[in-house]
Amino acid sequence: MHVNIAAAEAAITAARKRAAELGTKMCIAVVDSGADLKAFYRMDDAWVGSIDIAIKKAKTAVFFGMPTGEIGKLSQPGGPLFGIEHSNDGLITFPGGLPIVDEDGVLVGAIGVSGSSVENDHAVAQAGVAVVGVSDLPAHPWRT
Amino acid sequence: MHVNIAAAEAAITAARKRAAELGTKMCIAVVDSGADLKAFYRMDDAWVGSIDIAIKKAKTAVFFGMPTGEIGKLSQPGGPLFGIEHSNDGLITFPGGLPIVDEDGVLVGAIGVSGSSVENDHAVAQAGVAVVGVSDLPAHPWRT
Amino acid sequence: MHVNIAAAEAAITAARKRAAELGTKMCIAVVDSGADLKAFYRMDDAWVGSIDIAIKKAKTAVFFGMPTGEIGKLSQPGGPLFGIEHSNDGLITFPGGLPIVDEDGVLVGAIGVSGSSVENDHAVAQAGVAVVGVSDLPAHPWRT
Amino acid sequence: MHVNIAAAEAAITAARKRAAELGTKMCIAVVDSGADLKAFYRMDDAWVGSIDIAIKKAKTAVFFGMPTGEIGKLSQPGGPLFGIEHSNDGLITFPGGLPIVDEDGVLVGAIGVSGSSVENDHAVAQAGVAVVGVSDLPAHPWRT
Numbered sequence: 001m002h003v004n005i006a007a008a009e010a011a012i013t014a015a016r017k018r019a020a021e022l023g024t025k026m027c028i029a030v031v032d033s034g035a036d037l038k039a040f041y042r043m044d045d046a047w048v049g050s051i052d053i054a055i056k057k058a059k060t061a062v063f064f065g066m067p068t069g070e071i072g073k074l075s076q077p078g079g080p081l082f083g084i085e086h087s088n089d090g091l092i093t094f095p096g097g098l099p100i101v102d103e104d105g106v107l108v109g110a111i112g113v114s115g116s117s118v119e120n121d122h123a124v125a126q127a128g129v130a131v132v133g134v135s136d137l138p139a140h141p142w143r144t
Numbered sequence: 145m146h147v148n149i150a151a152a153e154a155a156i157t158a159a160r161k162r163a164a165e166l167g168t169k170m171c172i173a174v175v176d177s178g179a180d181l182k183a184f185y186r187m188d189d190a191w192v193g194s195i196d197i198a199i200k201k202a203k204t205a206v207f208f209g210m211p212t213g214e215i216g217k218l219s220q221p222g223g224p225l226f227g228i229e230h231s232n233d234g235l236i237t238f239p240g241g242l243p244i245v246d247e248d249g250v251l252v253g254a255i256g257v258s259g260s261s262v263e264n265d266h267a268v269a270q271a272g273v274a275v276v277g278v279s280d281l282p283a284h285p286w287r288t
Numbered sequence: 289m290h291v292n293i294a295a296a297e298a299a300i301t302a303a304r305k306r307a308a309e310l311g312t313k314m315c316i317a318v319v320d321s322g323a324d325l326k327a328f329y330r331m332d333d334a335w336v337g338s339i340d341i342a343i344k345k346a347k348t349a350v351f352f353g354m355p356t357g358e359i360g361k362l363s364q365p366g367g368p369l370f371g372i373e374h375s376n377d378g379l380i381t382f383p384g385g386l387p388i389v390d391e392d393g394v395l396v397g398a399i400g401v402s403g404s405s406v407e408n409d410h411a412v413a414q415a416g417v418a419v420v421g422v423s424d425l426p427a428h429p430w431r432t
Numbered sequence: 433m434h435v436n437i438a439a440a441e442a443a444i445t446a447a448r449k450r451a452a453e454l455g456t457k458m459c460i461a462v463v464d465s466g467a468d469l470k471a472f473y474r475m476d477d478a479w480v481g482s483i484d485i486a487i488k489k490a491k492t493a494v495f496f497g498m499p500t501g502e503i504g505k506l507s508q509p510g511g512p513l514f515g516i517e518h519s520n521d522g523l524i525t526f527p528g529g530l531p532i533v534d535e536d537g538v539l540v541g542a543i544g545v546s547g548s549s550v551e552n553d554h555a556v557a558q559a560g561v562a563v564v565g566v567s568d569l570p571a572h573p574w575r576t
Contacts, residue, residue: 001289002322004188034290034322035480037195040184044148048180063481077509080550086522088484192323193351196376221365234374262368292476324480328472332436336468 002032003100003109003132008039011100011111011128018127019043019115026115026124027054030100033108035059043115050114056090057097057121058112063088065107065137068097069122096121098128098135105138146176147244147253151276152183155244155255159272163187163259170259170268171198174244177252179203187259194258200234201241201265202256207232209251209281212241213266240265242272242279249282290320291388291397295420296327299388299399303416307331307403314403314412315342318388321396323347331403338402344378345385345409346400351376353395353425356385357410384409386416386423393426434464435532435541439564440471443532443543447560451475451547458547458556459486462532465540467491475547482546488522489529489553490544495520497539497569500529501554528553530560530567537570 008030019026027050030038035058042051060068072093074081085091095118100109113125129135147155152174163170171194174182179202186195204212216237218225229235239262244253257269273279296318307314315338318326323346330339348356360381362369373379383406388397401413417423435443440462451458459482462470467490474483492500504525506513517523529544545557561567 005186032322033480034192034320034324036186036192036322037184038186040181042149042180042182048178051181060481064479081526082504082508083517083523083525084485086517087488087524088481091481191352192321193348193376193379197372200375216370220370229371229374235371236375237371238369293474322480324474325472325483326474328469330437330468330470336466339469 001102001106001108002034003030003038005038007132008109011132012039012041014131015111015113015124015128016041016043019124022116022120022123024116024120024124026113026121027051028124028128029054029058029112031055031058031062031110033062035062038109046115053092053114054096054112056092056112057114058110059088060091060093061097061099061110061112062107063091065099067095067099067135068093069095069118094118096125098125099137100129100133101135101137102133107137108133145246145250145252146178147174147182147276149182152253155272155276156183156185158275159255159257159268160185160187162271163268166260166264166267168260168264168268170257170265171195172268172272173198173202173256175199175202175206175254175256177206179206182253190259197236197258198256200236200256201258202254203232204235204237205241205243205254205256206251207235209243211239211243211279212237213239213262238262240269242269243281244273244277245279245281246277251281252277289390289394289396290322291318291326291420293326296397299416299420300327300329302419303399303401303412304329304331306412306415310404310408310411312404312408312412314401314409315339316412316416317342317346317400319346319350319398319400321350323350326397334403341380341402342384342400344380344400345402346398347376348379348381349385349387349398349400350395351379353387355383355387355423356381357383357406382406384413386413387425388417388421389423389425390421395425396421433534433538433540434466435462435470435564437470440541443560443564444471444473446563447543447545447556448473448475450556450559454548454552454555456548456552456556458545458553459483460556460560461486461490461544463490463494463542465494467494470541478547485524485546486528486544488524488544489546490542491520492523492525493529493531493542493544494539495523497531499527499531499567500525501527501550526550528557530557531569532561532565533567533569534565539569540565
């Protein structure tokens, strides 16, 4: 199942509101369960370099059904997933990407946010997910 | 100068309206004058393959400050720009990408549309540009 | 909705059977509705160059919800989609890729076959689709 | 020499069985001694991001004729192969990729598994290799 455009827009609107409250300039991306771009929004004066990071965070979150920061904990030097970011045309493994899971526990997409500190990026992503679902997947089964 | 997000959103909204009138399912991208993605919108049930085409059409239109279809006329076998689509990580040179030029004749960005016939793609792109500027650049000078 | 692995395996088994009947050595790929690889099978002595072609045919068919050969008719020099193969990291636009559409008219994936003449590639792809669905999409709506 | 499709299928079948016993959802890839994809299988609900990782693990294992985890020990910061993952369009250097060596000590291919912890990925890869060969190469000579 894929996130629909109404949900993607609602998530971006909520994320923008949170970004404005925090006084940040963000790039916000939503991808579907196939990691294909559904919607994207770059606030005026957001970093140009955040375009790709926001999209890659969203893709990374849906690729592995978990927050990007969780992957980053495992991919440090000496960690079990060191170097994983070389896969899938480049992952971003610090916070700011979150899965979007629907009421049936199905992974339907993900949101990725970039443009400020990773704490702010994560908070803005959370605000986006909160209006359309949750970020916690059941262990299994879940459908893609 | 770059298109701002308010103009990008207005262009996408107008383009969506026209797409709905035509009964089509479109991907719509807006890039700024640096060819960097500003906003993107994929209607439900639009072709997944149109994501990249819409973005590449917008980039192509701003790369050369002209409608994508104009470049396509020059890039046919035997034409002066044959093979130009191999540049810039891939161009799309058929209709559906249009520059966005502001009231001072400055190129501020471009819109790219993909998801139906090239005639429909072009019509939807035109509807988007119409609410925020024009597509005709003065010969020179114009600023990026 | 995505094709499941049982359907992907059934399609490949049927395609292999047809390939053997034709005395050909094929690469056969199945992707889901997000154009992500689900299953792949290379018969002994199939061309190594057909690996990428089979996968790209499957992706192309799902990207645009139509047989790859239909796109090829439109992408010739002078045609409306000339150069479309430069999108999406490379398309293959000759026959051998077919969408997989389920009983509800939903595009769930695609099959791509490469290794012989385009007529044989197409025939083998058809044999694969026949056991799990059809290749004809309703005009709209269909869901991805 | 290259692994044949019968062996590739046998390896995948054994790997799937082990994956099911472990309650995991895996992507499983087999490549030949030229590092070209022979067969691929994605279990329902496996991570989409594991497609590329499974394939890259298999390629990495055959590129250097050793388990991927062995390379990872050498590619840490300060290690002799630091950064090797930038070669060959991207390596994956944590466990889950194993060479397939035949009874004559010849490297005939490799298997790559991704979708769970690296311990589970490695165990599933081992189950696949066990039915078609071993993973230990003689020092030299061995043929490709």
